[in-house]
Amino acid sequence: MSTAPVVLHRRFGHTARRDAWWIQPLLVFFALSTFVVYATWAAFQGEHYTYGPYLSPFYSPEIFGGSPHSWFGARPALWPGFLTYSPALLILPIPALFRVTCYYCRGAYYKSFWADPPACTVGEPRHSYWGENSFPLVLQNVHRYLLFLSVFVLLILAFDAYAGFWFHDPDGGAPRFGIGVGSLVLTANVVLLAGYLFGCHSMRHVAGGCVDQLSRSPLGSRTYACVSCLNRRHMVWAWSSLFMVGFADLYVRLCSMGVWTDFRIL
Amino acid sequence: MPTTATFRIWRGNAQGGKFEDYATPVSEGMVVLDAVHQIQADQANDLAVRWNCKAGKCGSCSAEVNGQPRLMCMTRLNQLNLDEPVTVEPMRAFPSIKDLVTDVSWNFRVKKGIRPFKPRPPDAPDGTWRMQQADVERVQEFRKCIECFLCQDVCHVLRDHKQFDGFVGPRFLTYAAALEMHPLDEERRARELKTTHGIGYCNITKCCTKVCPESITITDNAIIPLKERVVDELYDPTVKLLRFFRRK
Ligand code: SF4
Ligand code: SF4
Ligand code: FES
Numbered sequence: 001m002s003t004a005p006v007v008l009h010r011r012f013g014h015t016a017r018r019d020a021w022w023i024q025p026l027l028v029f030f031a032l033s034t035f036v037v038y039a040t041w042a043a044f045q046g047e048h049y050t051y052g053p054y055l056s057p058f059y060s061p062e063i064f065g066g067s068p069h070s071w072f073g074a075r076p077a078l079w080p081g082f083l084t085y086s087p088a089l090l091i092l093p094i095p096a097l098f099r100v101t102c103y104y105c106r107g108a109y110y111k112s113f114w115a116d117p118p119a120c121t122v123g124e125p126r127h128s129y130w131g132e133n134s135f136p137l138v139l140q141n142v143h144r145y146l147l148f149l150s151v152f153v154l155l156i157l158a159f160d161a162y163a164g165f166w167f168h169d170p171d172g173g174a175p176r177f178g179i180g181v182g183s184l185v186l187t188a189n190v191v192l193l194a195g196y197l198f199g200c201h202s203m204r205h206v207a208g209g210c211v212d213q214l215s216r217s218p219l220g221s222r223t224y225a226c227v228s229c230l231n232r233r234h235m236v237w238a239w240s241s242l243f244m245v246g247f248a249d250l251y252v253r254l255c256s257m258g259v260w261t262d263f264r265i266l
Numbered sequence: 267m268p269t270t271a272t273f274r275i276w277r278g279n280a281q282g283g284k285f286e287d288y289a290t291p292v293s294e295g296m297v298v299l300d301a302v303h304q305i306q307a308d309q310a311n312d313l314a315v316r317w318n319c320k321a322g323k324c325g326s327c328s329a330e331v332n333g334q335p336r337l338m339c340m341t342r343l344n345q346l347n348l349d350e351p352v353t354v355e356p357m358r359a360f361p362s363i364k365d366l367v368t369d370v371s372w373n374f375r376v377k378k379g380i381r382p383f384k385p386r387p388p389d390a391p392d393g394t395w396r397m398q399q400a401d402v403e404r405v406q407e408f409r410k411c412i413e414c415f416l417c418q419d420v421c422h423v424l425r426d427h428k429q430f431d432g433f434v435g436p437r438f439l440t441y442a443a444a445l446e447m448h449p450l451d452e453e454r455r456a457r458e459l460k461t462t463h464g465i466g467y468c469n470i471t472k473c474c475t476k477v478c479p480e481s482i483t484i485t486d487n488a489i490i491p492l493k494e495r496v497v498d499e500l501y502d503p504t505v506k507l508l509r510f511f512r513r514k
Contacts, residue, residue: 110469127427
């Protein structure tokens with residue numbers, strides 16, 4: 001390839017655009033920052049993550065922990081005493097890294113947090129650029145592995161949502177079916193997360209994108225069509241599921257703290 | 267709609283230039299290219315502008331209108347605020363020739379560097395092939411491209427970072443995708459996509475998709491699927507292992 005002569009060099013923020021191009025990156029910046037700050041805080045709390053049959057999605061699966069939802073009992077003795085322990089710390093890195101490497105999210109935070117570019121045709125702050133061509137961002141290519149791990153976590157969250165419909169009577173006995181607002185919150189969370197995960201670009205690749213003759217794809221062309229259909233609104237699924245997972249944790253937390261009352265529909 | 271509007275048009279060449287204001291009568295249904303032609307006829311006979319079809323199909327009249335990469339023939343004046351001057355400038359990612367005309371020949375050279383279509387042996391004795399509609403649908407979207415190069419102009423990898431030597435740009439990633447996903451094609455391009463075509467430089471910020479006048483979903487349907495194929499070829503140990511056992 002031959003080099004094209006250098007044309008204009010734009011200063012940071014320089015553009016001939018007339019519209020309020022900065023609104024969208026700014027909204028994304030505030031929304032993502034709020035979520036990251038809340039999720040980090042919530043993950044380190046290590047308490048108020050269950051209420052009745054509900055378990056906060058940040059803490060599920062609870063591999064080691066003090067609540068009745070724990071799989072293998074209390075925190076491992078090997079965990080160094082000077083380190084804060086919270087069951088969320090073992091599991092939250094999977095969905096967190098899944099989102100960090102998500103194709104939609106990458107594009108969004110490169111713009112909002114790194115101004116690369118701040119918005120289309122708006123001048124950038126730095127001249128140097130590697131993109132995802134070399135270390136460190138070439139590591140984004142692990143996305144598909146995080147997808148597989150996240151699907152596993154999603155199955156567990158689906159089980160949690162189901163368990164959220166079975167309430168223990170205070171006087172003991174077998175759990176009885178019921179519907180609380182929390183049951184619906186946990187279910188909505190699973191539905192939105194499923195829409196997000198099953199519309200993932202890596203899922204689309206696995207579901208048929210990898211072959212040239214879709215009609216002969218191992219999973220059938222319908223699977224590819226379904227994933228592509230979800231994929232068209234991937235941004236909407238990403239944001240709605242992000243909001244919902246944060247809200248689900250907040251809901252369980254505030255109920256557990258006695259600030260909110262879980263309203264029983266049935 | 268006002269009866270006259272001011273157009274702030276960039277006048278100059280590769281050595282430099284400046285914006286000049288032209289007031290011209292406007293009416294319902296006009297597009298930016300009409301106004302530019304009117305100005306050329308009435309006030310600035312030496313104004314250079316490239317155009318051909320006036321129907322959004324030849325891809326010649328690409329420019330930046332109020333800072334947005336657009337086809338001038340498809341930008342109606344009633345989409346713009348005519349109370350203030352409308353800026354019209356050439357595509358800024360490419361070298362200027364004169365006024366609104368830029369030198370886009372780099373694109374034609376880049377295209378030659380992409381491995382051409384290599385069909386599998388014919389399916390029938392008469393030298394023809396059989397294809398399912400479901401298999402060609404993906405590729406048909408990419409074939410709508412009119413080579414206006416607006417996506418190349420807006421892409422920050424070319425526009426701001428000048429990676430003309432290491433990155434082919436969204437137009438040619440779309441072109442590569444059309445070949446790579448073609449049900450008859452047998453060529454393998456994944457390795458080159460990473461090395462010489464620089465697909466890793468794209469940081470999926472989707473400006474190309476936003477400006478495409480043919481509404482091709484460049485980033486989601488062409489670039490990201492190609493990135494996934496590059497992962498198969500270069501980064502994913504499981505795929506390598508599966509291929510190894512399949513070969514055995
Ligand atoms: S998505 Fe990639 S190719 Fe398209 S404009 Fe952005 S960086 Fe360029
Ligand atoms: S992909 Fe779209 S924007 Fe890019 S050259 Fe083709 S028609 Fe123009
Ligand atoms: S004149 Fe042909 S696309 Fe505008």
